[in-house]
Amino acid sequence: MAIALDAVVQLVQLALVLALAPLLTGFVRRLKAHLLRRQGPPLLQPYRDLLRLLRKEVVLAHSASWLFRVTPYLVFATTWVAAALVPTFAVGLVFSNAADMIAIVALLGSARFLVALAGLDVGTSFGGIGSSREMMIASLAEPAMLMVVFTLSLLAGSTQLSSIAAFMQSAGVGLRVSLALALVGLIMVAIAENARIPVDNPATHLELTMVHEAMILEYSGRHLAVIEAASYLKLLLYVSVIVCVFFPWGIAVSGQGLAAYLAGIAVYVLKLAAGGFLLAVFETAIAKMRVFRVPDFLGAALMLGFLATLLLFVSRAT
Amino acid sequence: MALEVLLWCAAALLGTGVASVAAARHRAASASVYGVALSATTIAMVVAGWSLLAQHPPAGAQLPLGLPWLGAHFRLDALTAFFLLVVNLGGAAASLFALGYGRHEDSPARVLPFYPAFLAGMNLVVLADDAFTFLFSWEFMSLTSWALVMAHHRRSGNAAAGYIYLLMASLGTLALLLGFGLLAGPGGGYAFDAMREAAPAPRVAGVVLALALIGTGSKAGLVPLHVWLPLAHPAAPSHVSALMSGVMTKVAVYGFVRIVFDLLGPPAWWWGALVPLLGGVTAVLGVLYALMQHDLKRLLAYHTVENIGIIFIGLGLALAFQANGMQAAAALALTAALFHVFNHSLFKSLLFFGAGAVLTATGERDMERLGGLIHRMPLTAFAFLVGSAAISALPPFNGFVSEWLTFQAILLSPALPQWLLKFLVPAIGALLALSAALAAACFVKAFGVTFLGRPRTPVARDAAETDRWSLAAMFAFAALCLLAGIIPGQFLDRLAPVTQALVGAHLPLQEERSWLTIVPIAESRSSYSGLMLFTFIALAAWIATWVIHRYASAATRRSAPWDCGFPDASPLTQYTAGSFSQPIRRVFGSVVFRAHEEVDMPPPGDARPARFAVHLRDVPWDLFYVPAANAVAFAADHLNKVQFMSIRTYLTLVFGALVVLLAVLAAWQ
Incomplete structure (x- = not known):
């Protein structure tokens, strides 16, 4: 019975992340427009975009191979699974022991590997520039992310996200310098991984500094829709990881009943809104940096993660 | 019984080598030599696997060969059985591949006699149970592989590669000879049994460790002893490259494990600082050098250096834990290293087979002259893609599982009492993470530039799919890569007797776990289920495809690429291997390679072409x-x-x- 309930919760989570992901992106876009004193697109615009793309025909380059056509579905599936394994409104999901935090990071790595290959597939220079820079950014962002994971798992004694969330809710955690450093490092990685300002600009085309958009330049129609949905999911995933690890309050625990789950969902949506708000404010307040400044940015994130690990040995919680 | 069969297999391989000296020019020589090699290695693989599975007690044998007062000792225990499995699995696949690939060989008389002898040499190193037999087989293995490297000695660079290999192999053997001399002590007991009995003094043990690191590290490719490896491995015919990179480096790892974990007695804690540090530096430098290559086989050879680094990180951590009496953690680290040995032998052989297939189809190893092969060689491309994903440590393939286990071992390091280790091991974790991420970048480049895009030369445009034998070998290993990734528990349980014998503990048995999840320590701490992830991804992809095909427009039109409305006519304007790695070269190059770039930009009006040159220096070489x-x-x-x-x-x-x-x-x- 308990397992059946957990399975239902897992399915709800699977549907919830998919349903909320475009909303989060729409919210951030609208908020950014408001901060710039523009009207901005409606909140539901990303859903409409996806539906419109699904109705359009696909224009494939002559040189595109089967890999180019398969990649969108695999990328979407991988990202969706990764997002569904992060505890959002409840811990103790039935499948949470399939992957710990390292495996979730690696799953996103698989998705990126495929997108980068798709960027090279057609054989254009824009695709190549995007893939090349994406892999450069990833090669620094991934170690930084793993150092953050190290810090958290050394503290919580686990790399399992639900265990980390439970530990962070417990009384024993206290305020630590390491946690602050890890939070900053994680946010920097999240910004880089999601191609947000200052690392990349999600709103541009036709600009030499773009990274993620250049890789998927050749996609159109349903393929583009699926890829876009995957990047909405990725943004949601990173915000979920940050709130799950650092702000786990209000998250429902297995077997608490329907009311607790509903409250958990409500709190989760509020947390997402807060995360989106902060992201929009941050993006509006800062300028995009040159692509070769990005290594410094991510190097700082890596150092923060590493320092957070080392400080664990010499500091004590207050 | 099993040991006798294994020795007979080695003897059959040796005999084949001798026989083919005479018959090498015969028309059917290639097929029969590789056929015999395939059968002998398959038998040896089955026997070794069965012995590991049935957990036979160690068995010994003595033959009246070698030194008259010593004889030749052989022994089959869990460690030997595991490495024999790796050696013969790789040997069988390489022979299968060569049944097709070997037909294109233009000088079979230089390859056929040495190939089975090389396989026999590797088998004998692993089976040897005294210092003389070990060193003799080791030298035999080195010399036969040297002969195979020199098979195409007229091609430019190969003679130099063979020369450097010979020098480094001699240095390694010298170090091992001295190391065994110290282990045997003044009494001169050269049988491994006698060495196990006599534990050397701590200072002597430290010297032996250093000698073992030089001796086996020079064969495995530890930085800074790696210089010969990226020259020699690609020079050999591709199935031999696969054996050298995928298998011979593992024999070197076997040598290290045998000497340090088995013969040398209890480790000192500083070994656990030195070995992982060497491993971490090797991993990062190996992958950075690989990123700078545009020769496909040389890139793969540098990746061997990287993976050897990862294996030595695991081995070194096992030493650190064992020195502090943390047997369970040592078992985890050792299991991670040994599983990576197995995994690397799979995907590296697979990738070299792929490179060999490309070489046969196009005659090119230079990625800058390839491209678009996925259209002409779809099956090779698919197998190569699986190998690339596996070596880049991407789930759900096997490379991820062993690196994940290594990370789990690193996360246990705060319990170590020494402060140096406490601080050092997380830094090594960062190096490991960096090398894994860079490996993914490198294989996006290797696969993308070789197989994707548009063909850059006529040879790439007219390539044809490779033969069935080669494809069979590649697909067998690709399937194993996936299998070891989604049900790793079955493979890890087979390693339990090995770690039990070496560090006195083993991982909790994984077979009873539900959903084939692997749990290295405790469920609340960490767990991973490749099968579940694989099923989920497959299901999610199926749902997405179904929904899209049911509800979305199915219209598809082929047209010229969009490319921001500025399509370039020539395939030469595509991103090349050099341009792909340029951002990473800018990030790491100035420190690691002392890179400097020369740009010669003519002033406006000058019709001279602009020139750009990059100079990289190999720092260990210079140093x-x-x-x-x-x-x-x-x-x-x-x-x-x-x-x-x-x-x-x-x-x-x-x-x-x-x-x-x-x-x-x-x-x-």
Whole structure:
């Protein structure tokens, strides 16, 4: 019975992340427009975009191979699974022991590997520039992310996200310098991984500094829709990881009943809104940096993660 | 019983080698040599696997060969059985691949006799149970592989590669010889049993560790002893490259494990700092060098250096934990290292097979002259893609599982009492993470530039799919890569007797776990289920495809690429291997490679083409090898004078030498 309930919760989570992901992106876009004193697109615009793309025909380059056509579905599936394994409104999901935090990071790595290959597939220079820079950014962002994971798992004694969330809710955690450093490092990685300002600009085309958009330049129609949905999911995933690890309050625990789950969902949506708000404010307040400044940015994130690990040995919680 | 069968297999391989000296020019020679090699290695693989599965007690045998007062000792225990499995699995696949690939060989007489002998040599190294047999087989393995490297000795660079390989192999054997001498002690017990009994003094043990690191590390490719490897491995025919990279480096790892974990006695804690540090540096430098290559086979060879680094990180952590009495953690680290040994032998062989297939189809190893092969060689491309994902440590493939286990071992390091280790091991974790991420970048480049895009040359445009034997070998290994990734528990349980014998503990058995989840320590701490992830991804992809095909527009039109409305006509304007790695070169290059770029941009109006050149330096080469070579040249130059002296000077020299010797003798007494 308990397992059946957990399975239902897992399915709800699977549907919830998919349903909320475009909303989060729409919210951030609208908020950014408001901060710039523009009207901005409606909140539901990303859903409409996806539906419109699904109705359009696909224009494939002559040189595109089967890999180019398969990649969108695999990328979407991988990202969706990764997002569904992060505890959002409840811990103790039935499948949470399939992957710990390292495996979730690696799953996103698989998705990126495929997108980068798709960027090279057609054989254009824009695709190549995007893939090349994406892999450069990833090669620094991934170690930084793993150092953050190290810090958290050394503290919580686990790399399992639900265990980390439970530990962070417990009384024993206290305020630590390491946690602050890890939070900053994680946010920097999240910004880089999601191609947000200052690392990349999600709103541009036709600009030499773009990274993620250049890789998927050749996609159109349903393929583009699926890829876009995957990047909405990725943004949601990173915000979920940050709130799950650092702000786990209000998250429902297995077997608490329907009311607790509903409250958990409500709190989760509020947390997402807060995360989106902060992201929009941050993006509006800062300028995009040159692509070769990005290594410094991510190097700082890596150092923060590493320092957070080392400080664990010499500091004590207050 | 099992041991006898294994020895007979090695003897059959040796016999095949001898027989094919005479018959190499015969039309059916290639098929029969590789056929016999395939059968012998398959039998040996099955026997070794069965022995590991049934957990036979160690068995020994003694043959009246070698030194008369010593004889040749052989032994089959869990560690030997595991490495024999790796060696013969790789050997069988390489032979299968060569059944097709070997037909294109233009000088079979230079390859056929040495190939089975090389396989026999590797088998004998692993089976040997005394220092003499071990060293003899080790040298035999080195020399036969050297002969295979020199098979195409007229091609530019191969002769130099063979020369450097020979020098480094001699250095390694010298170090091992001295190491075994120290282990045997003044009593001179050269059988491994006698060495196990006599634990050397701590200071001597430290020296033996250093010698073992030089001896086996030079064969495995530890930085800075790796210089020969990226030259020699690609020079050999591709199935031999696969064996050298995928299997022979594992034999070197076996040598290290046998000497340090089995013969040397209890480790000191500083070994656990030195070995992982070497491993971490090797991993990162290996992958960075690989990123700078545009020769497909050389890139793969540098990746072997990287993976050897990852294996040594695991081995070193096992030493650190064992020195502090943390047996369970040591078992985890050792299991991670050994599983990576197995995994790397799978995907590296697979990738070299793929490179060999490309080489046969196009005659090119240079990625800058390939491209678009996915259209002409779809099956090879698919197998190569699986290998690329596996080596880049991407789930759900096997490379991820062993690196994940290594990370889990690193996360146990705060319990170590030494402060140096506490601080060092997380830094090594960062190096490991960096190398994994860079490996993904490198294989996006390797696969993307070779197989994707548009063909850059006519040979790439007209390539044809490779033969069935080669494809069978590649797909068998690709399937194993996936299998070891989604049900790793079955593979990890087979390693339990090995770690039990070496560090006195093993991982909790994984078979009882539900959903084939692997749990290295405790469920609340960490768990991973490749099968579940694989199923989920497959299901999610199926749902997405179904929904899209049901509800979305299915219209598809082919057209010219969009490319921001600025399509370039020539395939030469695509991103190349050099341009792909340029951002990473800018990030790491100035420090790691002392890279400097020369841009020659003519002023407006000048019709001269603009030129761009990058100069990379191999820092370990400049730091260690150039001074050594200079010293040798200097000494040779000056000793040369001794050749042209008058008789009086010679007599004076002889007299002086005599006086010195007598003085030494007097001082000695």
